[in-house]
Amino acid sequence: MTDILKVMEVMNRIGKPPAFSFTPSEVVYREGKTRLLHYLPKTAETAPVPVFLVPSLINKYYILDLLPTKSYVEFLVNRGFSVYLIDWGVPDDDDRAVGLDTYVGDYLKNSIRVVRKRENVKKVSLIGYCMGGTMALMYAALYPKTVENLILLATPVDFHNDSLLSLWAAEKYFDVDKMVDVYGNIPVSVMQSAFQLLKPVKTFTRYADLYENAENEAFVETFLAFDYWANDQIPVAGETFRKFVRDTFQRNLLIRNEMTLGGELIDLRRIKAPVLNVIAEHDNIVPPASAEALMPQISSREAEILKVRGGHHGITIGTSAQRIVWGRTADWMIEKSS
Numbered sequence: 001m002t003d004i005l006k007v008m009e010v011m012n013r014i015g016k017p018p019a020f021s022f023t024p025s026e027v028v029y030r031e032g033k034t035r036l037l038h039y040l041p042k043t044a045e046t047a048p049v050p051v052f053l054v055p056s057l058i059n060k061y062y063i064l065d066l067l068p069t070k071s072y073v074e075f076l077v078n079r080g081f082s083v084y085l086i087d088w089g090v091p092d093d094d095d096r097a098v099g100l101d102t103y104v105g106d107y108l109k110n111s112i113r114v115v116r117k118r119e120n121v122k123k124v125s126l127i128g129y130c131m132g133g134t135m136a137l138m139y140a141a142l143y144p145k146t147v148e149n150l151i152l153l154a155t156p157v158d159f160h161n162d163s164l165l166s167l168w169a170a171e172k173y174f175d176v177d178k179m180v181d182v183y184g185n186i187p188v189s190v191m192q193s194a195f196q197l198l199k200p201v202k203t204f205t206r207y208a209d210l211y212e213n214a215e216n217e218a219f220v221e222t223f224l225a226f227d228y229w230a231n232d233q234i235p236v237a238g239e240t241f242r243k244f245v246r247d248t249f250q251r252n253l254l255i256r257n258e259m260t261l262g263g264e265l266i267d268l269r270r271i272k273a274p275v276l277n278v279i280a281e282h283d284n285i286v287p288p289a290s291a292e293a294l295m296p297q298i299s300s301r302e303a304e305i306l307k308v309r310g311g312h313h314g315i316t317i318g319t320s321a322q323r324i325v326w327g328r329t330a331d332w333m334i335e336k337s338s
Helices: 004-011 061-065 072-078 100-119 131-142 164-169 176-183 188-196 202-212 217-231 238-250 288-292 319-337
Strands: 026-031 034-039 051-054 083-087 124-129 147-153 275-280 303-308
Touching: 026 100, 034 072, 034 100, 051 072, 051 100, 051 131, 061 072, 061 083, 061 217, 072 083, 072 319, 083 100, 100 124, 100 131, 100 238, 124 131, 124 319, 131 147, 147 319, 164 238, 176 238, 202 217, 275 288, 275 319, 303 319
Parallel strands: 051 083, 051 124, 124 147, 147 275, 275 303
Antiparallel strands: 026 034, 034 083
């Protein structure tokens, strides 16, 4: 029987900042609200190509460095990679007019330029997660000569699919112009409500899981850290939201090679670097078919899909991440870069 005092102690910790112990890093570049973090490798021999991580724009980056035992970043530096990560920062009213072209064509492009100069390399291994994967894909199509390898984690590409997000964002149901014109930047409350409604029952039953595992400190630590991260969301710059929703969810231009950024066409056929497309079989945010649709569109001679059990977040911090994804992606990058 679960100790009621232990349950009360655990429940009292919900919503409070956990004792995070992030992998040591240094800020090596800033632009706008963004920061470029560098994590030094922890091995004598360093992998030949640096890794550049692109997190989602709508969540904070530390899902990739959540806890010492649940950190993709820590795993990579322990494998000898020089790891860089772009922290998008938190947009305010001054950023409402910042567009997707600025995020990809300025912030991301300039940060990768800094990495290439610091590491004295021509190319990086680019890893994108969720919306960050879609942005990494856009970058790779626009600047293919700077990408050695491309790894996509739970990355939507074909947005006309059977997910609830695609249905809600459809043009006949959702007026993106009105939302941006009213709000400016899209508030955290709007984004959070949308994602909670994807699994409304789980929003409540997950606390039953916490109750049942209250005496398992490892479970509790991970649960509370993830719960804090999931609620530590950030607003989205208004014009970026408008462009992304209209061109992907509503018009599905990316998969058709008809989307533009800053006047430049995003042609997925320009991608020739090796691609590893990691897909979660039970992803309720990015259906497998949405991610799989990329493969016929690119020109890469070496392109493969890695399907793993689990959901959208499990692909980065869950059992499948630790047992399969982290190791396979590290091995794959070393293999393709040798």
